[in-house]
Amino acid sequence: xxxxxxxxxxxxxxxxxxxxxxxxxxxxxxxxxxxxxxxxxxxxxxxxxxxxxxxxxxxxxxxxxxxxxxxxxxxxxxxxxxxxxxxxxxxxxxxxxxxxxxxxxxxxxxxxxxxxxxxxxxxxxxxxxxxxxxxxxxxxxxxxxxxxxxxxxxxxxxxxxxxxxxxxxxxxxxxxxxxxxxxxxxxxxxxxxxxxxxxxxxxxxxxxxxxxxxxxxxxxxxxxxxxxxxxxxxxxxxxxxxxxxxxxxxxxxxxxxxxxxxxxxxxxxxxxxxx
DNA sequence: AGTACGTCCTGATCGC
DNA sequence: TGCGATCAGGACGTAC
Numbered sequence: 568x569x570x571x572x573x574x575x576x577x578x579x580x581x582x583x584x585x586x587x588x589x590x591x592x593x594x595x596x597x598x599x600x601x602x603x604x605x606x607x608x609x610x611x612x613x614x615x616x617x618x619x620x621x622x623x624x625x626x627x628x629x630x631x632x633x634x635x636x637x638x639x640x641x642x643x644x645x646x647x648x649x650x651x652x653x654x655x656x657x658x659x660x661x662x663x664x665x666x667x668x669x670x671x672x673x674x675x676x677x678x679x680x681x682x683x684x685x686x687x688x689x690x691x692x693x694x695x696x697x698x699x700x701x702x703x704x705x706x707x708x709x710x711x712x713x714x715x716x717x718x719x720x721x722x723x724x725x726x727x728x729x730x731x732x733x734x735x736x737x738x739x740x741x742x743x744x745x746x747x748x749x750x751x752x753x754x755x756x757x758x759x760x761x762x763x764x765x766x767x768x769x770x771x772x773x774x775x776x777x778x779x780x781x782x783x784x785x786x787x788x789x790x791x792x793x794x795x796x797x798x799x800x801x802x803x804x805x806x807x808x809x810x811x812x813x814x815x816x817x818x819x820x821x822x823x824x825x826x827x828x829x830x831x832x833x834x835x836x837x838x839x840x841x842x
Numbered sequence: 843a844g845t846a847c848g849t850c851c852t853g854a855t856c857g858c
Numbered sequence: 859t860g861c862g863a864t865c866a867g868g869a870c871g872t873a874c
Contacts, residue, residue: 650866
């Protein structure tokens with residue numbers, strides 16, 4: 568699933584293939600419900616003749632400031648990949664892969680293709696992205712993501728720590744897989760109430776989050792992939808097994824699978840004790 | 843306000 | 859072997 572490392576990998580891919588500086592000529596929306604804002608006809612009218620200034624990321628969202636005069640941002644195009652979304656830039660002559668839901672044509676003869684089998688991805692075209700999206704928690708790869716900042720948030724909440732790690736208002740960019748990975752690296756049981764974590768545990772959790780994300784990013788940087796959904800999604804080379812009864816990579820005990828907030832959750836009962 | 847759960851989607855996998 | 863049922867989960871709406 569596209570989480571922070573997959574979205575960041577996509578961002579770097581779009582930079583490397585030279586999307587910044589390119590101008591859209593048109594857009595084709597193949598699934599109208601993907602467009603969150605504005606109305607579909609206004610979205611389609613707002614794309615042509617606008618140039619991509621840069622490609623930014625906030626949590627799992629990609630933000631593309633667009634301009635008409637090369638300097639002043641005229642609007643922000645926001646892309647969210649949902650669960651199965653991916654972006655590709657191909658020559659228009661190249662056959663489109665399956666499940667392309669939206670196509671942004673570029674003036675250089677290429678197309679930005681939004682692949683999204685399950686249609687959970689979303690698009691916005693707004694004056695200012697910060698006004699269109701809800702409040703985010705800290706960006707976990709920024710210097711501001713300290714254990715003190717994390718503790719302040721977690722100490723005020725009693726829900727299972729796993730559930731809170733999935734909330735973008737707690738930490739921006741974590742999803743189900745990296746939340747499990749971070750808890751494993753920190754040695755913390757996923758259903759521990761957030762406000763029961765000691766300062767030392769919160770510190771280990773912060774480090775686990777950073778380690779899980781940076782390890783994945785390093786993996787993607789070693790060999791840039793076009794991003795989810797398309798193999799290689801190489802997590803199997805380093806992540807904890809997401810299947811019950813498989814051996815814990817650290818101690819060999821059988822991994823346990825439970826559900827937290829209707830999300831599949833895997834942990835090692837020996838490395839992540841309940842108490 | 844904090845917490846919990848249903849909903850949207852469809853391809854892959856499970857189970858009888 | 860075949861086919862219907864279940865699973866997967868990011869974010870939001872609704873309910874308590």
